[in-house]
Amino acid sequence: MFAVCVISFLGMVAGTVYALLLNSNAWQMYDGNLWYLLMPGEFDTERVRELWDAYGGQLHYIRIEMLVFLGMAVGLALLCLGTLIALLVRTTGPDETGIVPLRKVDHWWTELQVLLLGAAGAAGGIAFLRIFAAAAVQTRWVGLYNPEYHYAYTGGYPVMLLYAAAVLVGLFSAGLGLMLMLSLVRKVRAGQFISRSLFGLIIYEPLKKLYHGSGVMRKIILIALGAALVCMTIVGAPLVFGLVLVIGPRYVNKFEAIKEGVRQVNEGNLTYQIPVDPHSSSELDSLGREINRIFDSSSKAVQNEIRNQRLKTELISNVSHDLRTPLTSIITYLDLLKSEDLKNERAAEYLDVLEKKADRLKQLTDDLFEAAKASSGTMPVEFTTVELGSLIRQTLGEFDRRIQDSRLTFLVAPAEVKYYVRADGQLLYRVMENLVGNALKYAMPGTRVYISISAHATSGPAVGVVTMEMKNISSQPLNIEADELMERFKRGDEARATDGSGLGLAIAKDLLKLQNGRLDIAIDGDLFKVTASMDAAEPPFIETEEESLFVEAEEESEAAEEGTEDPKQDPLDQDK
Template sequence: MIIKWGPKSLFAKLLAAHMVVIMVTLATIGFLFSYLVDKYFFSAREWELTAQAEQVAELLAAEFQAGNFTEVEKMSETLSVSMDVKVRVMDDQRNEIVTAIPPQGESTESVTLDPDEIDFIMQGDVISKKVYGPAVQHLLVGMPIFKGENGREAENPEVIGGIIVNAPLASLRANAAQISSLVLYSLLFATLVAGFFAFNLAKTISRPLQAMTSAAMDMKSGNFRNRIDINDKGELGQLAATFNQAVEETNKTIHEQKRLQALRQNLVASVSHEFRAPLTSIQGFVDAMLEGFIREEEQEKYLRVILNNTLHLNRLVNDLVDLASIESGYVQLRYEDVDPYTLAEKALDSVYPQAQEKSIKLEYNYEEGLPAIRGDGDRLYQILINLLENAITYTPDEGRIALEAQLSDDKEKVIFTVKDNGQGIPLAEIPYIWERFYKVDKARNRANKGKGLGLAIVRELVHMHNGEVAVKSTPGEGSAFSVIIPIEEKEDEKSPD
């Protein structure tokens, strides 16, 4: 069975990756540095030893040519001691004449040049050779000895002998090893320092990602309150900010979906309820007529009840279709200059018959010099009609309703207010009255055949005009519904000419 091992967390993977890169990089640098140091030391020593061999050959040339080998031996020993090298002198027949070893020198009989290499020397060439072994490490330089004063510079130089200079490399190798040790210790220290920074970097990178993982797990369990707090202006900070924004938007979307789901459920329940009562009434009276339970002289009365219920259902369907069209964006406003006085009078004239049925007194109070409103005249008329019909529905017989029109304090809006002296609305229920099918007193509303859609339509139409809605109410004293409509059309709402 093969067991795969490796870091599991992102932090561990980042740290491992950084450490591998650091160690490989530093190891490569250390190897190259050691190699270059080694090469430099040996190249310098080789150059130095070659110069020394050439100097020895020049010093020995005159005595060697004269055949004064005793003097050659003395000079070789002196040079061997002063240069700390082994000097071997050969004649042109490759016979060793002199071997000079420094006092502290080691025996290196086995360390020499091959016959082929000695042939190169006798042909006038210079040769160098490194000898490495478990016990010996030497550098050898072979140099020819030329006849005459000009030596190598003569027109036809003649080789009369050769020298082999042998220098030990142990001390050189020790110096290189010491430098390599210093480099190794430096690299170990650099690894520790780089590891510390790699640890912090990996932690800095992984911390926000771990926080996002934790927040995502909270989101999975339905908790959208967790946010990521990262003080970073780079990509990680942007990522955290984007994540927080996404969580916020997701949270809003979920709440909106829940709200819409609740509205849909409420809509279905409310529509079913609103349709059930008139349909049941229609069905009951029709069955009674068909079965002959209602006398012929009473049928007209019940037929009017059926007609009223049918008209109520028709208005309910029309309002639902109208509200759905507005909310879906299918309704487009036709902007024109609308006179607020004419608009208010037209609305009051339209609801006057309904007010008369309940002996309700209608009043119109307005401010002089109101400017024209830039809006859709039909939709503004619908707004006032819905507010007035709502007031009439919930105002008792012989009550009072007032329609007021005035300019706002900033002179940029016209405010229409419908006041009644009805039963009023409890403060806790005011935020919900603009929702469709919401009714404060459902039993009273059913009796008055309120549809619960008028105020929802008012709010949507006012918002389409970039306006606002407001309501003030005192239970037992009455209510005041206001719509605030801007006088001028916004630039982005203007239709092209």
């Protein structure tokens, strides 16, 4: 469509040039009146009859040529106008989002585009018209060919070479002009005609920001301009310098106070208040007051959230406690029923089912109660030095029967190195119990579960960090984010075909948090990896047998020395 518009424009210009040259060469034959030439029947006067009687043969051919040239110019003008309108609608309109898309040429400065458009229209147009007219006067048609001006006007260049040069110049000039015109229209419709110009960059945009900016911006610019004008005088420069030394530190201190307040809140101190002058209406004091209001709102929101969490935890704890009492009675009476001599064989099966479901309900209640206590942060923690590898092997020993039934193979590495952590032994055992139980429930049967322990040095006061990683292949597709698995009652088994409660990982995370540890989960396809990090501890001192014998020998030697008599003691005193 772009090419059609350019070619039709050049064709329109060519038809117009042909018609003008024809009229210039033959106007004397019809007194310069085109109506005498085009419609002689409508103007049946004596002068028209004289002209047609004198030049009838030539006027007949000239009339045909003029109709062809004028029809060519008008038809191609309409085609050019239609394609131009279509281009404007198609290339300068908004897209599906309502935004006018810009192209590379649209990023040129507007002044440069206007200059290039003017050059393409003026210089290119003049060059095209001169070359095309030079070729046209050599065309040996009845009305166009003028032997008198033939060589003087053209310089003797071949006609086809002149036409080729005219076409090249015309295509380049018209194509460049059309491209720049469409670009300018796009910028106008996108509202960036001025903003993408040097005038807009240097003058318009700064004035626009100043006009639409805040009062602070206007004040700063006006003060800066005023100070610059005052500094031009001999007396004004010291005055401005003194005012800067007096007023500047006050505003800098206020800015530093606001900066400190933001830093305090960023570190978690939501009760911090920025010191402001309650009677001042300056911008920095107003900003400080607004920030203090934000701090107050954030603090209230945090306090409400903490209160809601505490109430929710207390509710879960109370409900779990209330459920445990009747559940314990149910389990007790089930045991009593099993000890009775029931003659009905199906009754024994029913009792087994009831016992399994009661145990299942008891486990869920215990998990719920423990999750509530762990998340509340009120569970007592007694820190000791725990050897992590021994605790893991002890946990695997407790689950030995279930491990054999699951056909899983647990591999612990390294087995010969001991890693000591600072933790609560009972709580850490509960963490490992939950992690091993999670692997038994959700790992693919017949696969391996890898447990690795490593230590890393830290730059803080702690001895280091000990990390335990447990990796296994899931039996079900893990179409869930890792963070979601850490939430309560969230399970990777969407079908809920296993006996899990969705609390094991959440409890392990909260228990590790109480011990200053961290629990992380990573999922890679069907590979499930859980990482537990804890503070390392110094190995406990273990007294060897040789050291014990040496200590006993020293104690016996000291006792013997205390029991011997002093050689300087008086014999009379010995008798006494």
